[in-house]
Amino acid sequence: MSGFITIVLILLVFIIIYQIGKAGEYAAVLREEAKSKAATNRTIAWLLVAFFILGMYGIWKCNQLFEGKMLPPSASEQGVNYDSMFTVTLIVTGIVFFATQAVLFWFAFRYQSTEKRTAFYYPHNNKLEIIWTTVPAIAMAALVAIGLRNWLNVTSDAPKDANIVEVVGKQFNWLIRYPGKDGVLGKRDFRKINDATNILGLDWNDKDNMDDIIAQNGELHLVVNKPVKLIIGSRDVIHDVGLPHFRMKMDAVPGIVTTMWFTPRFTTTQMKEMTHNPDFVYEISCDQMCGKGHYSMRGTVIVETQAEYDAWMAKQQSYYAMNNAPAAPAAGAEQQEQKTDSVKAVTMK
């Protein structure tokens, strides 16, 4: 009932506004159309000026409002370039934005219709066209140059000594696999997945899997100042590993292995101090729509010193030991060839 009354009320308001508007227009026609039209025109011109001024004030206000709520400086070395490139692009586009908007509103106000004015017949000027074709083209070329340098840098091959960690998305959490002591991720097969005992489908015939460690709570431990290469995959639909603090992002696609690498600059503890926020935490957000729990697909990154990392790692039990302790694998002759396969799986692009 209340909904119905609301609708009736809204309709009533519309009718009243419409009738007032209509009456106003008829009154204007009666009074003297040309004169009232000129008055309206003047009013609108001033309203546009007011709009522009209020708009600029709004932008300033908005900046103030968001100050302190934005991201801290990039937590990865690769992201530092992002930050500076963003600033450059912001300055270039900012200048164009203020200039063109100002001109737009200024022209609207300055050349509003008056009795005395006649429009200036000015159909074209090739010189002007050439100027405002080449200037944006040069500006774009510069931005493309900066962009491609950074893009090729970010997408370059990871250094050989980079730590390797696998991040696998599933509805709706992140599974993190560390290669263990051997530094090699073993082979996995989606047909071997079992939610209770083998969440990533690790192939127990591959001895590289024996020491692999899986964190099911989505906790990604990284060493500060040490490059890390993430091997990214998905069990079901497309997800996306979003690391806003590191300015990094990569899709997790079922059936395809994607990678990204970066070097963390600040430990979580340092970040807590820098942001004056004791609750600060690096978060992994899923950035590709993946179903009803998409918004809750959260992981965390813990960046720590090598010593802290080693201490933490020493406490971890391999996934094999946790789930398959009694049954020893039928290993043996097979192992040799399995090993080559696993290398292929890791280096696959």
Next chain:
Amino acid sequence: MSTVIIDGPNVTQGIQTGTEHHGHEHHEQHFIWKYIFSQDHKVIGRQFLVTGIIWAIIGALFSVFFRLQLGFPDQTFPIMEKFLGDWAKGGKLSPEFYYGLVTMHGTILVFFVLTAGLSGTFANILIPLQVGARDMASPFMNMLSYWFFFAASIFMFVSLFVQTGPASGGWTTYPPLSALKEASLGSGVGMDLWLISMSLFVVSSLLGGLNYVSTVLNMRTKGMTMTRMPLTIWALFFTAVLGILSFPVLFSGFVLLIFDRNFGTSFYLSEIFIGGKALPHIGGSAILYQHLFWFLGHPEVYIIMLPGMGMASEVLSNHSRKPIFGYFAMIISLVGITVLAFLVWAHHMFVTGMSPFLGSIFVLLTLLIAVPSAVKVFNWLTTMWRGNIRFTVAMLFAIGFVSMFISGGLTGIFLGNSALDIHLHDTYFVVAHFHIVMGVSAFMGMFAGIYHWFPKMFGRFMNNTLGYIHFFITFAGAYLIFWPMHYEGIAGMPRRYYDYSAWESYKQFISMNGFISIVAIIVFFAQLLFVYNFFVSIWRGRKVTVQNPWGSPTLEWTTPIKPGHGNWEGEIPEVYRWPYDYKDDGNGNDFIPQTTPLRPGEESH
């Protein structure tokens, strides 16, 4: 220019009533043939417009619902339960239906409103009227185009009411999410209906597009060379070309998806474990769908933008009482945009793990498109320079269009540069960018067109006062809604989240989200005000008493105030000059109609 000029008298292509009766034929035609299954391009255009408006209300209402959830995640709104029933039990939107609403909002606004409702409306109404034709090349196909759209609408509407809800994987419906019933409720029947609906929509779009292109190429009146066409026609022409070349690719993507969903193929599926079991699919590529989708998806952005550009050009020129500046530069930039539109699709996929080299190519081509866009903006600004500007409602919306196009276009420079896109991809920065540039800006162009040509469509004016209110609330509201979203995006806030409260990195934006939601609701009601103005003015608006109320040189204003089927009584007028001759005609008028022969000694443009 060696263009083909069809010599009048033009034929009406076998319309049931003879051409010699035009002007009187409405006495003979039954209501059904005149208003429902009409083959008159003007009626079909209005059908597209009204259907588009109805869809726009539904699509916008959905955004109000999900904005309530986003702005006030810890509150309940019992009124939602009235509308949505079990999907909003106790006034709290369920996550499944939240995603359903988001998906439907996108699909409806992008395809049903800003494609069919925009180019369907104005290509139909303006092309024959402005090129001087009695109707489209094939009025029957034109009618089918609307009815295929209508059928698509029915399927989409029905999908809102199925038990598992409408499609809910986002308007892009990426597989495997959209391909597997186990992955999401919305990937059930709702997704099948979505695919059927969209396939019908593609058919509608092709029937319409082929008609628009052939009409522009073959049905122009005597003297109407290509370079004497108004920019609206140029823009609508390229819009149709874009649609014809890209929609079939989308269709092929849909066909493969339908096969994957129902017939066990593995085009998009590989190595998937879901619902407790491993699926047999191996070897497909989920990324393939994204290529097929965005091969339409990106040109689609320009399918949405170009009509607005054309209409804004026309309206800005007319109400500044000045010729459009750089007519040829405008055409060349339209060509540039059309060609480049096909070569930039993968910039939507920079973070899918694509080859970095391929990514570089797409960066280059994407930023290249900024050049013709910049040329257009500078030409619009110069068109206003030293004009004699009348602030009609249409003119205000055209100014708003330019303002929004600048704001939204500039943020595209961030997103097109892959090194920046890595961080900004799928954040609110993207949401802000495309809503401003192809949402609000395209709507502004559309409103400019509606207010400007309403007198031609219905023989009456829309109410100005309401129009001014509508404009200022929309203009201010759009900036208030989308400007703050840029900041959220720069801070990394992902799009398509149901609730941000659990996130340490994003929860500081909750109060800002509340503010955005409140403005969105106000803007929604301002649009209802427009809808009210539109429908009431059809019957109660101030009557048009002069043939050419805006003082425009173009051909549509040489028809009777309420043109019948066939548009002109008697011969179709001949054209002697370009459509922007805003100069003294020697009789106190500040424009010269295209139908006025050149004066002795006068040079053609």
